[in-house]
Amino acid sequence: MSNDSEFRTCPDTGLRIHLPAEKLMKANAVAAVVFLLIGGLFGLAVALTRWPAVHLLPAEWFYIALTAHGTDILVVWIIFFEMAVLYFTSTVLLNSRMATPKVGWVAFALMLGGAVMANVVILDGSSTVMFTSYPPLKANPLFYLGLILFAVGALLVCFIFLGTLVIAKQEKTYEGSLPLVVFGALIAAIIAIFTIASGAIILIPTLLWSLGLVGNIDPQMYRLVWWAFGHSSQQINMAAQIAIWYGIAALLFGAKPLSEKVSRMAFFLYLLALQLGSAHHLLSDPGGSMSFRVFNTSYAMYIAVLGSMIHAFTIPGSIEAAQREKGLNNGLFEWLRKAPWGNPVFSGMFLSLVLFGFIGGITGVTMSVQQINMIIHNTTYVPGHFHGTVAAGTTLAFMALTYWLLPVLWRRDVFMPKVAQWSTWMFGLGMGGFAIFFMAAGHLGVARRHWDMTFAGNPLGFEYSATVYLFMGASGITAVIGSLGALAYILCTVGTILIGKRRPDDAAPAVSPEGVEAITSYGNRGKGWEAPGSLVLVAVFMVFLVVYYFANWKYLGSVWGIR
Amino acid sequence: MSTHNTLTPPPNDWWRHPIGRDEVLWISIAAAWCVIMTFMMVYWYFAGNQNQAGEAYRISPEAFAAKADEMVDKYTIRTETELEVPVVAVPPGGDVYIVSSQYQWNVIPELKLGETYRFHLSSVDVNHGFSLQPINVNLQLVPGYDYVLNFTPNAVGEYNMVCNEYCGLAHHVMVGRLYVVE
Ligand code: HEM
Ligand SMILES: [Cu+2]
Ligand SMILES: [Cu+2]
Numbered sequence: 213m214s215n216d217s218e219f220r221t222c223p224d225t226g227l228r229i230h231l232p233a234e235k236l237m238k239a240n241a242v243a244a245v246v247f248l249l250i251g252g253l254f255g256l257a258v259a260l261t262r263w264p265a266v267h268l269l270p271a272e273w274f275y276i277a278l279t280a281h282g283t284d285i286l287v288v289w290i291i292f293f294e295m296a297v298l299y300f301t302s303t304v305l306l307n308s309r310m311a312t313p314k315v316g317w318v319a320f321a322l323m324l325g326g327a328v329m330a331n332v333v334i335l336d337g338s339s340t341v342m343f344t345s346y347p348p349l350k351a352n353p354l355f356y357l358g359l360i361l362f363a364v365g366a367l368l369v370c371f372i373f374l375g376t377l378v379i380a381k382q383e384k385t386y387e388g389s390l391p392l393v394v395f396g397a398l399i400a401a402i403i404a405i406f407t408i409a410s411g412a413i414i415l416i417p418t419l420l421w422s423l424g425l426v427g428n429i430d431p432q433m434y435r436l437v438w439w440a441f442g443h444s445s446q447q448i449n450m451a452a453q454i455a456i457w458y459g460i461a462a463l464l465f466g467a468k469p470l471s472e473k474v475s476r477m478a479f480f481l482y483l484l485a486l487q488l489g490s491a492h493h494l495l496s497d498p499g500g501s502m503s504f505r506v507f508n509t510s511y512a513m514y515i516a517v518l519g520s521m522i523h524a525f526t527i528p529g530s531i532e533a534a535q536r537e538k539g540l541n542n543g544l545f546e547w548l549r550k551a552p553w554g555n556p557v558f559s560g561m562f563l564s565l566v567l568f569g570f571i572g573g574i575t576g577v578t579m580s581v582q583q584i585n586m587i588i589h590n591t592t593y594v595p596g597h598f599h600g601t602v603a604a605g606t607t608l609a610f611m612a613l614t615y616w617l618l619p620v621l622w623r624r625d626v627f628m629p630k631v632a633q634w635s636t637w638m639f640g641l642g643m644g645g646f647a648i649f650f651m652a653a654g655h656l657g658v659a660r661r662h663w664d665m666t667f668a669g670n671p672l673g674f675e676y677s678a679t680v681y682l683f684m685g686a687s688g689i690t691a692v693i694g695s696l697g698a699l700a701y702i703l704c705t706v707g708t709i710l711i712g713k714r715r716p717d718d719a720a721p722a723v724s725p726e727g728v729e730a731i732t733s734y735g736n737r738g739k740g741w742e743a744p745g746s747l748v749l750v751a752v753f754m755v756f757l758v759v760y761y762f763a764n765w766k767y768l769g770s771v772w773g774i775r
Numbered sequence: 776m777s778t779h780n781t782l783t784p785p786p787n788d789w790w791r792h793p794i795g796r797d798e799v800l801w802i803s804i805a806a807a808w809c810v811i812m813t814f815m816m817v818y819w820y821f822a823g824n825q826n827q828a829g830e831a832y833r834i835s836p837e838a839f840a841a842k843a844d845e846m847v848d849k850y851t852i853r854t855e856t857e858l859e860v861p862v863v864a865v866p867p868g869g870d871v872y873i874v875s876s877q878y879q880w881n882v883i884p885e886l887k888l889g890e891t892y893r894f895h896l897s898s899v900d901v902n903h904g905f906s907l908q909p910i911n912v913n914l915q916l917v918p919g920y921d922y923v924l925n926f927t928p929n930a931v932g933e934y935n936m937v938c939n940e941y942c943g944l945a946h947h948v949m950v951g952r953l954y955v956v957e
Pocket of ligand 2: 875876877878902903904938939940941942946949
C-alpha cells in the first residue's frame, strides 16, 4: 500500500507526487537535456558543413558528427524525455506510487551506459555508419551493444509504467477510466514495447555478425526490420507528443476534450496497423510487390494519418471551446489571438502543433506515396521532412512541457524567463525554416548525408544551380537560429535547476490544473459547432495538403518513364 | 466532475456522450481524403508511367559483376576521363547493368531518346543510392539484389548519377554520367 511519507504535495498545483518517482523523472529529464546539448551541437556542426559558404568540418568528421547527431538526438534525447513523461503520467496524474523504483534505476543505468558506450565508439571513428547502420557497413560491436543496452533500459521503463497502472487501479487512486493524457501515454508505451522488440530482433544478430559469430546479415531484411523499429519509434513520439498537447491544453486553459470518445479512438488508431507502416521507408528499394507496397502505404499508413488528422482538429478545438466558454467569443479567432503567446508553455505547444501539421504532416503524407517517393528518396527532402516532425514538432512540444515541469519538480522559478520566452519561437521558426529550405533543395536533387555537393575536382561532377545554393545557404542560417533557440532552452533549464530562485512553499500557483477555471458543460455541446475557428484552421490545412499532393503527382508525371 | 479535463478521469458515461457535428464533419473529410490517396496510388499503377516497384531478383555480387562485364565487352563505344570509364551504348530494349561500388559507377550509359531499356541496378559491396540528376529520380541499391526497371528517357542531354546513400568515408566522390542522344 502507499505510504504517505513517500509523497509530497506540490503547493503550486495541489498534485501529489511520489518522491521515488520524482527522482527518476528528474534524472531522466536531466539526461535527456544533456544529450540534446551534445546532439544539438553536432547538428549545428553538420548544418554549418552543409552550408556551402561555410563548409566547416572535414569529411571524416562530418560523417562522425552526423552519426552522433542522429543517435544522440533522435534516440537518446527523445527517449530519455519520454521515460520522464511515462513516470509523470502514471504516478502524478493517477495520484499513485510507482512500481519498483529500484528497477527504474537499473533501467536508467542501462540507458545511460548504453548511450555513453555508443558515443565513445562513434567519436573514436570506429562506427561511422549513421544511426541506421545498414549492413554490410560494419560498426564497432560496442555500437550495437550500446544501442541494445539503451533499448533494454527503455523496455524496463515501459513495464514499470504498466505495473504502475496496475497498482493505481488496485489501490483505487483514481476513479473510472484513465484520464485521456494517461491513455495517450499508455498507447505510446504499448507501441514502444513492439518497437523495442523489433529493434532487438535486428540489432542482436547484427551484433553477433559484427563479432564474427554470424556469417551474413541480409541487407534488405535488415532494412525491413530496422524500419519496423525506426518507424514505430516515430509513432511513440506521435502518441507522446499528442498526449502532451492535450495535457498542456488542460494545464493552461482547463480544456477538456471535445469528445472523449473521438480523441481516444484517434489514439487507438495508432495501434491498428502499427507493425506494417515501416514499409514506406522501402518504397524505392528492390523487392516487395505492388500490392504489398500499396497495402502498407494506404491501409497501414492512412489509418494512423487519420488518427493524426482527428487530433489536429480536436486539440485546438478543445482550447477554442474552453476559451469561448470564458467569454473570448468574438469572431473566429479571438480565442487564439488572446491566448498567452508570451508563455513559452503555450507558444511552444501551439507552434509545435502547427509546424508538425503543416510542415511534417503535409510533406510526410506526400512523400510516402508509393510512386512519389521516387522523386525525394534519400535527398535532403527526407531530413527536411523529419526536422518538421521530430524537431519542430516533438522536440518543441517537450520543451514546452519542460517549462511547466521545472517549477513543479524543482520548486524553482524558471531562470531568465525572457530568454525562455524567446527560445520556443527561435527553435520553432528556425527548425521550421530549416526543414522547408532542406526540402526545397531536396526537390532540386541535393543528396542527404553528403559532404560535398560541389563534387570538387571530380571529372564526372556537375554543378547545381544558383537556386540550390541559395536554399542550402538559407538552410544554414535557419539552422543557426534553431540551434540558438535550443541553446537558450538548455540555458534556462540548467540555470533553473542549478541557480533558479527557490519558490516559497505558499507561492501563488503559477500554472495549475485546478487553478484555471474548469469547463463544466461536459456533454452539453449544444449543436456541436463550438470550435468554428479550429474548423477553419483544419480546412486551410486541407487545402494546402491537397494542392501540394497533386503538385507532386504533376512533377512525377514529367520525369522519364520508369516501370 | 466539475473539474474534468484531459488530465483527470472522464465522467463514468463518457462513451455515451454524442459526438459533435464538427467532429463528424472533419472525420468524414479526413477519411474521404485517405480513400482518395489510396485510389491515386492504384490508379497511377495502371495509368501512370512512373512505378518503381519493378522486379527484383536475388543475385550474388560476383554473378552480377560478371553480367556487367559482358555488357561492357560487347557495347563499349569509347572511354572518358583519365579513369577510362567505358561509355556503353546498349541497343534499345537491351539490358543495362549498373554496378555501384565504393566509390564509383561501372559505366557511362548512352541511351537513345524515347527508347526503352531494361536497367539492372545493384551493388557489389554496401548499400548505395542511384540518384539521377537533374530529373531527380532516386532508387536504393542493395547488394545481393538485382533491381530491374524499364527506363524510357524523354529528353536528350547529359545526366549525372549521384550516390545518395551513405556508403563510406568517400561517399561524396561517387558521381557518374549518363547520356541521352537523338
Ligand atoms: C538543434 C538544431 C538542429 C540542427 C541544426 C540540425 C541539423 C541537421 C542537419 C544539417 C542534418 C544533416 C542532413 C544531411 O546532411 O543528411 C541533420 C540530420 C538529422 N537530424 Fe537534425 N538538426 C537539429 C535538431 C534535430 C532534432 C531535435 C532531431 C530529432 C529529435 C534531429 C534529428 C536528426 C536526424 C535523425 C538526422 C539524420 C541523421 C542521418 O541522416 O543519419 N535533429 N540535422
Ligand atoms: Cu555509394
Ligand atoms: Cu554513397
